[in-house]
Amino acid sequence: MFILANFLYALANVLNMLLSLYMWIVIIRAVVSWVSPDPYNPIVRFLSAATDPLLYRVRRALPVSFGGIDFSPIIVIIAIVFLQSFFVQSLRDLSMSLR
Secondary structure, X not given: OHHHHHHHHHHHHXXXXXXXXXXXXXXXXXXXXXXXXXXXXXXXXXXXXXXXXXXXXXXXXXXOEEOOEEOHHHHXXXXXXHHHHHHHXXXXXXXXXXX
16 A cells, blocks of 8 residues: 555645746736747747747636736646645645545
């Protein structure tokens, strides 16, 4: 049973790192959007490609733009923090209970 516990613990750690990385990508994308970035820059294209699908779904589901300010990155960051606090911690607790 300890193998399953170790697997779940490792999965929780990897998921936590991926969620943290994606949160930083969303933050960088939001900061870059405050200036007029070159749309042909490879970094800007990567940030757009990585974040636009999720941000588009949030914008479509919730009208989170007030006065020209887009709050969809904040909604995504809150969702990521929730997943880290709830799902990742639940995986860690489950792995500890299996030991």
